[in-house]
Amino acid sequence: MSASEPQGQQDIEKREEKEQTVVYNEHIDVSAVDEAKLVRKIDWRLLPWLSLLYLLSFLDRTSIGNAKLYNLTTDLRLTDKEYLLCLTIFYFSYAFFEVPSNVFLKRxxxxxxxxxxxxxxxxxxxxxxxxxxxxxxxxxxWLLGVFEAGLFPGVNYYLSCWYKRSEFGLRAALFFSAASVSGAFGGLLAAAISKMDGIGGKPGWTWIFILEGLATVVAGSMSFWIIHDFPDTAKFLTDAERTVVIRRLQSDDQHSAAGENLKMKNILQSLSDWKTYLTMLMYAGSAAPLYAFALFLPTIINKLGFRATPANLLTVPVYIVACIVTCGVGFYADRKGRRGLLNIGFLCIGAAGYIILISSRSPALSYFAVYLAACGIYPVISNTIAWVSNNVEGSYKRSVSLAMTIGFGNLNGAVSSNVYRARDSPWYTLGHGIVLVYIGLGVLTSVVYWLVLRAENSRRDRGLRDEIIDGVNDNGDPETVEKLTRLNGRFASVEDAKKEKGDRWSGYRYVL
Known part of the structure; x- marks a missing residue:
């Protein structure tokens, strides 16, 4: 390849010259737009409300774990198997409706x-x-899973349509940190609402569901006026600001930022991409432990010798620490990259926590271990989502890939919601062991994903993925031109190659 490297460098320079001629809304003057202020404006308009919505979402799906401590299973005469099935069925409907919901969100x-x-x-x-x-x-x-299915994958995809790849991780972490805040808030709220026991002739656990549900209804009603649409139509931006947002994304290899029509091939690109299936397994390695942790943390602490209200209150500092670590990892990853190494490192921390939980018979040591578990699981969720989003181009392809990844991870919540059986209390060795296996899956797939992406970037650096562009690199050695055309395609312009191939375009570099 050494003889062809100078020609390859010339090809890259020619491509860059040609790309510069394609400017979104070329007629609009954007000189007065301060990019840093624009990003802060977007942050304040999007993140606080969306984070609140996810806080309510996670609170609503996991509050059944808090309600259990206030006689839910006793009053409804639920067996342990029936209770676990009530947890499980949520994840089947939740996972099934995520992909169609993301397609509808884009449409x-x-x-x-x-x-x-x-x-x-x-x-x-x-x-x-x-x-x-x-x-x-x-x-x-079941219905709760159907309706909640669209929020988490939808908002992560939606945010990826607003921010550059080097900015998305922190925003995903801030959004996801609402899950850890909801864990802390849920324990406090459940402890407070339980005091309503007997009001209206209803036990305390019913009021947990009713009041939290009403809060969600109010927030949903307000969202019609608070949630904004995609950048090219968002009403809170001026024409110049909208133009800057789109140009920023296009300069970051998000070539579909200006809009993309739905075609079946957009969806098939995701279904035929090996990365989609690897990231599904990778996300399951942290999502399944997350749901097991969130649903059963109050019960685990309760069985360590703490009564219902103290058990709920003792979950609060665990979630606060997890929130701080999650945001810190998102901030670091956006600036330094290394998402794969962060995944591997923090999953190992989580594994250490579960190894202690399996072997410990001391309540104090086990309580310390849940901090390690939380710090090893929560940051990996948002970091994995950012990593997946960073490496998929094409707006519809990204929406489907994210939904499939998150959906499969959530489907495994159906498994993890059944691993903490009542007969295994108070130490839940089997449950902790199964969660540990999931974490091992997360480590293995993160290593494979990182290695394969690095190898693919190397191939592109060596010119092995170069397309033939008419008038740019179609006058070289005929045999080489024919080979590259056969392997990588031939296009009228670089812009056509970008739109057609997305992240398979030779100039696209995967984030490691």
Missing amino acids: LRPSIWLSTLMLLWGVAMASQGLVKNYGQLLGVR
Whole structure:
């Protein structure tokens, strides 16, 4: 390849010259727009409200773990198996509807789609406080999964349409940190609401569902006016600001930022991409432990010798620490990269926590271990999502890939929600062991993903993935031109190659 390297360098320079001629909204003057202020403006308009919505979402799906401590299973006469099935069914509907929801989000306005979903899941959440038996609770949990399915993958995809790849990780971490805040807030809230036991003739656990569900309904109603649409149509931006946002994204190899029409091939590109299936396994390695942790942390602490209210309160500092670490990892990864190494390192910390939980018979040591577990799981969730988003180009392809990745991870929540059996208390050795296996899967797939992406970047650096561009590099050795055309395609312009190939374009570099 050494003889062809000078020609390859000339090709790159010619491509860069040609790319500079394609400017989004070339007629609009953007000289007065301060980019740093624009990014801060976007942050304040998007992140606080979206984080609040996810806080409510995570609170609503996991509050059943808090309610269990206040006689939910006793009042409904649920067996341990029935309770676990009520947890499990949520994840089946949740995972199944994530991909279609993300496609609808792209086709429709986020302000309408996300708000409608939230309104409906608020009603489903409140309905859990009205159920009288196992069958009713099972049905409502299914509906809760259907309506909640669109928020987490939808918002992560939505945020990726606003920020550069080097900015998205911190925003994903800030958004996801609402999950750890909800864990802390959920324990405090459940302890407070339980004091309503007997009001209206209802036990305390019903009020946990009813009041939290009503709060979600109110937030969903307000979201119709608070959630903004995609950058090219967002009303809180001026024409010049919208233009700057799109140009920033295009300069960051997000070539579909100016808009993309839905075609079946956009979805098939995701389905046929090996990265999609590897990242599905990788995300499952942290998502399954996350749901097991969130659903059973109060119970685990309770069985270590603490009563219901102290057990809920002792979850609070665990989640606060997890929130701080999650945001710190997001901040660091955006500036230094190394998302793969961060995944591997923090999953190992989580593994250490679960090894201690398996071997310990001391409540104090086990309580320390849950801090390690939280710090090893929570940062990896948002870091993995950012890593996946960073390495998929094409707006529809990214929406489907993120939904498939997150959906499969959530489907494994159906497994992890069944691993903490009542007969295994108080140490739950089997449950901790299964979670540890998932963490090992996360480590293995993170290593493989990192190695394969690095090798692919190297191939592109050596010119092995170069396309033939008419008028740019089509006059070289005929045999080489024919070979590259056959392997990598031939296009009228670099812009056509970008649009057609997305992250398979030779100039695209994967984030490690």
